[in-house]
Amino acid sequence: MFVATTGGQISIEGDVYDVPERGVVRVYPDTVRTLCNHTAETHVWLALGAPPVGTVDNFGDYVVEE
Structure with a gap:
């Protein structure tokens, strides 16, 4: 999940979307x-x-392997 604190753009599968502040x-x-x-x-x-x-x-089941 992404939160645009100042607004911005995100590309999803090659399509660019404008995201408003707090979007x-x-x-x-x-x-x-x-x-x-x-x-x-x-x-x-x-x-x-x-x-x-x-x-x-x-949540402890999550282990990052070295």
């Missing part, structure tokens, strides 16, 4: 997406996600 974009993990900026302005985004494994009851 939220939710994509599936395997979706091809890119935050982009075709302006001289600075854009700030929050990127939030969940690990691909583990459960709500046992």
